[in-house]
Amino acid sequence: MALAGKRILIIIGDGIAAYKVLDLIRRLREQGASLHVVMTTAAKQFVTELSVASLAGGKVFGDLFSLMDETEIGHIQLSRDADLLVVAPATADLLAKMAHGLANDLASTLLLATDKKILVAPAMNLRMWLHPATLRNIASLREDGVLFVGPEEGDMACGETGPGRMSEPTAILAAIDRALDSETSIPLPATMRKHQETRPLAGRRVIVTSGPTHEPIDPVRYIANRSSGKQGHALAAAAAEAGAEVVLVSGPVALPDPAGVETKHVETAAEMLAAVEAALPADIFIGVAAVADWRVAGTAADKIKKQKNTPPVLALVENPDILAAIAQHGMSRPRLVVGFAAETEDVLAHAQAKLARKRCDVIVANDVSLQSGVMGSGVMGKDENQVTIITPAGMEALPRLHKYEVATRLVARFTDMLEAMAEDHTNE
Numbered sequence: 001m002a003l004a005g006k007r008i009l010i011i012i013g014d015g016i017a018a019y020k021v022l023d024l025i026r027r028l029r030e031q032g033a034s035l036h037v038v039m040t041t042a043a044k045q046f047v048t049e050l051s052v053a054s055l056a057g058g059k060v061f062g063d064l065f066s067l068m069d070e071t072e073i074g075h076i077q078l079s080r081d082a083d084l085l086v087v088a089p090a091t092a093d094l095l096a097k098m099a100h101g102l103a104n105d106l107a108s109t110l111l112l113a114t115d116k117k118i119l120v121a122p123a124m125n126l127r128m129w130l131h132p133a134t135l136r137n138i139a140s141l142r143e144d145g146v147l148f149v150g151p152e153e154g155d156m157a158c159g160e161t162g163p164g165r166m167s168e169p170t171a172i173l174a175a176i177d178r179a180l181d182s183e184t185s186i187p188l189p190a191t192m193r194k195h196q197e198t199r200p201l202a203g204r205r206v207i208v209t210s211g212p213t214h215e216p217i218d219p220v221r222y223i224a225n226r227s228s229g230k231q232g233h234a235l236a237a238a239a240a241e242a243g244a245e246v247v248l249v250s251g252p253v254a255l256p257d258p259a260g261v262e263t264k265h266v267e268t269a270a271e272m273l274a275a276v277e278a279a280l281p282a283d284i285f286i287g288v289a290a291v292a293d294w295r296v297a298g299t300a301a302d303k304i305k306k307q308k309n310t311p312p313v314l315a316l317v318e319n320p321d322i323l324a325a326i327a328q329h330g331m332s333r334p335r336l337v338v339g340f341a342a343e344t345e346d347v348l349a350h351a352q353a354k355l356a357r358k359r360c361d362v363i364v365a366n367d368v369s370l371q372s373g374v375m376g377s378g379v380m381g382k383d384e385n386q387v388t389i390i391t392p393a394g395m396e397a398l399p400r401l402h403k404y405e406v407a408t409r410l411v412a413r414f415t416d417m418l419e420a421m422a423e424d425h426t427n428e
């Protein structure tokens with residue numbers, strides 16, 4: 001059951017090799033993968049929907065405008081819910097659509113709408129495979145991060161011999177394993193990539209807080225907030241990749257220190273504030289940490305012993321608000337101060353109120369209610385996040401993305417904001 005828990009979306013294109021996909025589906029199910037299958041209209045001329053549905057153990061999707069399907073699972077969701085999209089057979093036509101961003105049926109729409117890895121198993125006549133147009137499309141798709149398996153050389157259904165045969169199901173299965181293991185993902189839009197390549201934050205200093213804080217009750221117990229630190233650490237890494245000198249002030253987390261980032265480890269909110277202030281001045285401050293709002297007044301020097309029927313009463317005192325303190329730091333206030341607001345209800349309204357109350361420039365709001373699915377089993381953060389960027393000028397919702405991609409996009413936005421501020425300053 002090597003693929004247990006893996007979600008794969010199979011797109012069956014319209015080629016004679018579609019029959020081999022039945023065997024692929026059977027093998028994927030044997031290995032425990034959970035499948036959704038989409039067939040192009042013409043694929044149904046080669047294999048029946050019924051055979052595919054029986055082997056896949058579920059419904060087969062085919063119609064872009066099916067109201068029934070939309071109410072069950074939206075087409076964007078279908079492409080985002082998967083860990084991997086596999087196109088088999090990938091015809092010359094489907095590859096051309098992918099290369100040019102066309103989306104005129106369900107298969108091509110899903111391929112354009114996805115933010116997940118795509119593996120294609122081409123199958124076509126050898127003249128089509130060797131045609132300069134197909135070669136151009138393949139080159140662009142490879143550049144876009146699309147993974148290929150095959151085609152193989154050999155006798156083809158059309159009677160010719162050469163490259164163009166779809167790989168055998170076992171070879172596609174091995175490629176699926178590799179694809180799921182690899183770090184490849186659909187690259188960021190070109191504008192975002194430019195931000196990484198040109199190192200636009202070179203010469204800038206960025207301070208990020210991440211993780212929870214632990215407020216001791218006694219030497220063995222503490223109060224804490226739920227936070228994995230994944231989003232904060234990803235932001236520190238993304239800012240460093242964009243060329244910034246980054247200081248990450250991290251509460252206790254189970255994550256490695258990001259490469260190229262100066263990481264300061266702290267426990268309490270008071271230590272976090274001191275470490276941030278010591279790291280000033282900076283151009284950008286990003287407060288991602290889930291800082292405990294209170295600490296225990298008079299931490300016990302020794303372990304508090306249980307007393308029968310008399311549970312201890314904890315007196316709490318409010319912790320400093322690090323974000324508000326940095327946003328109101330007089331001369332050494334970073335030019336761009338960014339806060340996060342993890343909310344479970346009225347997400348945008350609460351976030352807007354925080355923007356004003358803490359006097360920061362940006363609030364990045366995310367919904368951590370149980371319905372949002374961001375909090376995993378309710379214990380630790382998942383790898384994905386859906387955030388909305390709120391500034392006094394308006395708001396922008398980003399799609400649900402891997403936290404690393406959220407970080408890269410946020411850093412790109414913050415860079416733009418910093419540049420706009422610098423321009424305003426010179427125009428004054």
Ligand code: CTP
Pocket residue numbers: 209269287288289290291292293319320321322323324338339340341342354
């Ligand atoms: N924050 C901070 N110091 C604190 C509390 C919060 O720096 N003592 C920062 C967080 O890092 C985050 C933002 O403030 O960037 C919002 O945190 P949140 O816990 O949502 O805000 P609170 O002020 O605690 O508001 P509330 O408890 O009313 O939701």
